[in-house]
Amino acid sequence: MTILDLAARSDADRAGTADLTVVGGAGHVGIPLVLSFAGQGLTVNVNDLNLDNVAALKAGRLPFIEYGAEYLLSKALRDHKLIFTNTPDAISKSGPIIVTIGTPVDEFLNPERHVVLNCLDSLLPYVSDGQLLVLRSTLYPGTTDAVDAHLKRKNRDLKVAFCPERIVQGYGIEELSRMPQIVSGTTPDAVREATDLFRIISPEIVELSPIEAEFAKLFGNAYRYIEFAATNQFYLIAQSAGVDYQRILAAMKHNYPRAKNIPKPGYAAGPCLMKDTMQLSAFARNEFSLGNAAMLINEGLPLHVIADLRRRYDLGKMTVGLLGMAFKSEIDDVRASLSYKFKKVLNGFAREVLTTDPFVTIDPELLPLNEVITRSDILILCTPHVSYRSADFQGKPVVDVWGLLENANVIS
Known part of the structure; x- marks a missing residue:
């Protein structure tokens, strides 16, 4: 069968020809995986309920920022390596199935395992x-x-494996090609087949038991979250003493290898770090004291910043501008972004709150950067996008926890 013949057939008809199915393949976890496998010549069934994301991919557009993915998407579409489906009955009946649905956390900070089981039952x-x-x-x-x-x-007799995703948001394509993949399975056959699958896109495989792999993912994210909490706590202590933590941190790290990995302070957010710390805390019967403290510190940092501003200014007479609404720099993902916590709390104190972001496109309330700067009395750097380094803040005071800005009127 020629490529032209394949192009003429519907995706539903072609689903059975796929080498691999990725459920949730049009999402943040799925797209880097789908395009990495397609880039190695596999035909991938992209099965996803998000019809907007599926339509964007079919049209050759990425629904969110994923660096290095444009070329792979264009090539995969040109070579007819992607099949798009959106119903359970379109799952390929042969070849591996990768499910990108994880365990979310409920309002009581407990994991909801039934979400995974319900997906599999369908x-x-x-x-x-x-x-x-x-x-x-x-x-x-x-x-x-x-x-x-x-x-x-x-x-039912399926070979069950767990191979945790560990990529950084926006850079999944790059990291999948150069980072080891953790592989685990409930049987030797599951481990062997999962290893063979991920060797196609990964330079190295590390084998663990399933529960070891589950802990490896949670421990990794919780450790990063605790690191951010430590530096954020140092920042707050230095601020209370009236000294510049950025100067202290720079001195600590200067030609001193034991301090080189201390991160800068900032708003630790996103869909994984806090959630995974919560899951560990739930597993430890809420006795994960380091994780609990990290959640209080990181989630509380915006509240400390606002409390400090209220002591200095009459916010009720001021317009506050928030710079950056994505949860991290150089991406457009707003999931679990602390910028929106700033916005919600400040709406109770400030005369007006304005928001801007050079990457985010899904928030209709965002304004151009220059308008936010001009209309605001004070600015808060929420997301350290590189473009803000060269922005003209018109002499307005800027709260910069990140230490990004050098020539602005930064409030310490």
């Missing part, structure tokens, strides 16, 4: 025994084995 009528099922997103410890037991109770 797929079961359309998959074949003997297929490899790879769980990819963060899982509460014990979930992989629980999934295996759940399938056995339903008299």
Whole structure:
């Protein structure tokens, strides 16, 4: 069959020809994975309920920033390596299935394992025994084995693996090609097949048991979150003493290797770090004191900044401008961004709150940077986008916890 013949067939008809299916393949975890495998010549069934994201990919557009993905998407579409489906019955009945659904956290900070099981139950009528099922997103410890037991109770025989995603938002394409992949499985066959699969896109495989792999993902993110909390706590202590923490930090790190990994202070946010710390805390019966303290410090930093501003200024007579609404620099992802916590709290104190971001496109309330600067009495650097380094803040006072700005009227 020629490529032209394939192009003429519908995606639903072609689903059975896919080498690999990625459920949630049009999301933040899925797209780097899909394009990395397609770039190695695999035909990938992109199965996703988000019709807007699917439509964007089919049209050759990325629904969010993923550096290095444009060329791979264009090539995959040109070579007809992507099949787009959006219903469980379009899952390919042969070849591996990667599921990018993880365990979210409820309002009581407890993991919701049933979300994964419900997703799998919707797929079961359309998959074949003997297929490899790879769980990819963060899982509460014990979930992989629980999934295996759940399938056995339903008299289904799938090879269950857990291969945690560990990429940095926006740079998944690059990191998948150069970073080791952790592989685990509930049987030797599952481990072997998952290893063979991820060797296609990864330079190295590290094997663990399922619960070890689950902890590896959670421990990694919680450790980063605790690191940010430590430097944020140092920042608050230095601020209370009336000294410049950025100067202290620079001196600590200067030609001193034991301090080189201390991060700069800032607003630690995003969809993973706090959530994964919560999951560890829940597993430890809320006795994960380091994690609990980290959550209080990192989530509390915006409140400390606002309290300090209220002591200095009459915010009720002022317009506050928030610079950057994405949860980290140089991306457009606003999930769990602390910028919106700033906005919500400040709306109760300031005369007006204005927001801007050079990357975010989904927030209709965002304004151009120059308008926010001109109309604001005071500015808060929420996200350290590089473009803000060269911005003209018209002499307005700027709160810069990040230490990004050098020539602005920074409030210490």
